[in-house]
Amino acid sequence: MAEKKQVSTRLLENVKKVLTDYLEVHQHRKTPERYAILEEIYSRTGHFDVEALFMYMKDKNYRVSRATLYNTMDLLLDAKLIVKHQFGKNIAQFERVYGNRPHDHLICLECGEVSEVDTEIEATVKDVAERAEFTVAHHSLYIYGMCKKCKTSKVGSLENNN
Amino acid sequence: MAEKKQVSTRLLENVKKVLTDYLEVHQHRKTPERYAILEEIYSRTGHFDVEALFMYMKDKNYRVSRATLYNTMDLLLDAKLIVKHQFGKNIAQFERVYGNRPHDHLICLECGEVSEVDTEIEATVKDVAERAEFTVAHHSLYIYGMCKKCKTSKVGSLENNN
DNA sequence: ATGTCTGCAAAGCTTTTGCACTGAT
DNA sequence: ATCAGTGCAAAAGCTTTGCAGACAT
Numbered sequence: 001m002a003e004k005k006q007v008s009t010r011l012l013e014n015v016k017k018v019l020t021d022y023l024e025v026h027q028h029r030k031t032p033e034r035y036a037i038l039e040e041i042y043s044r045t046g047h048f049d050v051e052a053l054f055m056y057m058k059d060k061n062y063r064v065s066r067a068t069l070y071n072t073m074d075l076l077l078d079a080k081l082i083v084k085h086q087f088g089k090n091i092a093q094f095e096r097v098y099g100n101r102p103h104d105h106l107i108c109l110e111c112g113e114v115s116e117v118d119t120e121i122e123a124t125v126k127d128v129a130e131r132a133e134f135t136v137a138h139h140s141l142y143i144y145g146m147c148k149k150c151k152t153s154k155v156g157s158l159e160n161n162n
Numbered sequence: 163m164a165e166k167k168q169v170s171t172r173l174l175e176n177v178k179k180v181l182t183d184y185l186e187v188h189q190h191r192k193t194p195e196r197y198a199i200l201e202e203i204y205s206r207t208g209h210f211d212v213e214a215l216f217m218y219m220k221d222k223n224y225r226v227s228r229a230t231l232y233n234t235m236d237l238l239l240d241a242k243l244i245v246k247h248q249f250g251k252n253i254a255q256f257e258r259v260y261g262n263r264p265h266d267h268l269i270c271l272e273c274g275e276v277s278e279v280d281t282e283i284e285a286t287v288k289d290v291a292e293r294a295e296f297t298v299a300h301h302s303l304y305i306y307g308m309c310k311k312c313k314t315s316k317v318g319s320l321e322n323n324n
Numbered sequence: 325a326t327g328t329c330t331g332c333a334a335a336g337c338t339t340t341t342g343c344a345c346t347g348a349t
Numbered sequence: 350a351t352c353a354g355t356g357c358a359a360a361a362g363c364t365t366t367g368c369a370g371a372c373a374t
Contacts, residue, residue: 029328029373050363065331070364086248090338091363106296119290121283125305128281133310134268141303143287148295191348191353212338227356232339252363253338 008043015042015081015098022079033064037072041082047093047114087114087142104141110150117143170205177204177243177260184241195226199234203244209255209276249276249304266303272312279305 019038023030040057041048048056050069057064073094076082085093087107093114103116119141129136181200185192202219203210210218212231219226235256238244247255249269255276265278281303291298 031329031373033330063331066363067332067365068330071329084250086250086252088246088248090248090252090254092252104290106291106294108296109299115294115296117290117294119283119286121281121286121303124281124283124286125303128266128279129268129305129307132268132277132279133313134270134277134305135308135313136305137271137307139303139305141283141287141301143291143296143298143301145291145299146297151295151297193348193354195355225356228338229340229357230355233354 011099012039012042015096018081018098019076019079022075022081028075033068034072034075036062037064037069038076038081041076041094041096042098045096047085047095049091049093051091053094083138083140085140085142088144104143106143106145106147108147108150109144110146113147113149115147173261174201174204177258180243180260181238181241184237184243190237195230196234196237198224199226199231200238200243203238203256203258204260207258209247209257211253211255213253215256245300245302247302247304250306266305268305268307268309270309270312271306272308275309275311277309 015038016035019034020030022028023034036057037053040053040060040062044056050066050073053069054064054066073082073084073092077084081096081098082094083097085095085105087093087105101118102122104119104121106115106117107113108115121139121141125139126136177200178197181196182192184190185196198219199215202215202222202224206218212228212235215231216226216228235244235246235254239246243258243260244256245259247257247267249255249267263280264284266281266283268277268279269275270277283301283303287301288298
């Protein structure tokens with residue numbers, strides 16, 4: 001417990017440093033809101049949308065406006081501290097990314113659950129893109145289908161209800 | 163020319179057949195709107211959003227409501243005649259898919275251009291997913307970065323303006 | 325002191341929904 | 350003759366914008 005806490009404290013210090021450097025380089029202000037949002041994001045794992053983040057912070061009695069959340073998302077995206085996803089819905093999903101190993105996403109069409117997998121397609125992606133003289137910044141692989149949980153709860157009715 | 167026309171006529175017949183079968187199996191009505199929309203989509207290549215489709219059809223004096231377009235998109239998605247993308251924006255992009263070979267997408271962060279590449283990650287994707295006991299329906303790989311065109315128009319200022 | 329950033333509310337856009345009418349079956 | 354499907358307009362939901370005030374520099 002104590003050890004786990006310490007690790008995440010270390011992570012938090014690191015990402016704060018990244019943010020500080022970013023803000024300084026770009027001559028943006030170091031507002032308490034920006035650090036509070038970053039802290040909230042890195043105190044969690046998994047995906048979240050802006051509305052959820054808004055509620056999380058509200059629950060902790062830290063009032064931030066949605067406008068600031070959206071602004072800060074752009075900032076953190078640019079600082080490469082988070083990534084943005086659109087898993088087929090019109091709601092942007094975000095995910096903290098500093099210190100995480102690269103991974104791709106399995107999205108269950110039945111229950112909506114998103115889980116992570118390692119595919120190691122990095123090299124292939126880079127190779128293919130470069131053949132098209134395209135410089136890769138990042139990539140997203142979304143794999144849609146049916147998760148284990150939903151398969152077991154649907155035995156016998158798989159082919160008939162499409 | 164004549165040959166090319168014939169090929170696309172053949173394609174059109176095929177997709178109409180797929181739609182007809184789908185509608186019959188699912189006991190949906192064969193409305194003229196549904197066929198007109200399908201025809202419009204398959205008379206084009208590349209990506210489009212609902213608003214663009216609406217304008218295309220309007221220009222041809224075929225009046226369809228946006229509601230019907232959205233409904234029909236769902237139908238065509240289910241019939242696997244189109245696929246849906248969300249390239250980082252909040253606008254759903256669609257693409258006809260029948261008769262096309264599988265491909266992935268290069269999205270230029272500079273100019274927004276979307277182009278296609280073959281990556282052949284199909285097998286890897288399936289393999290990785292199945293190890294997680296996940297049954298793959300389909301997948302989307304989006305590669306973000308800078309296209310050839312934008313690179314050449316930005317020589318010398320690549321590292322400094324991030 | 326200056327001007328960026330925040331909060332709030334309004335506006336914007338895409339998508340969905342409700343309802344009366346139309347037309348495929 | 351039914352009732353699914355269409356069109357229209359209103360509503361909904363996420364995101365952006367405008368502006369006044371707050372606060373990091």
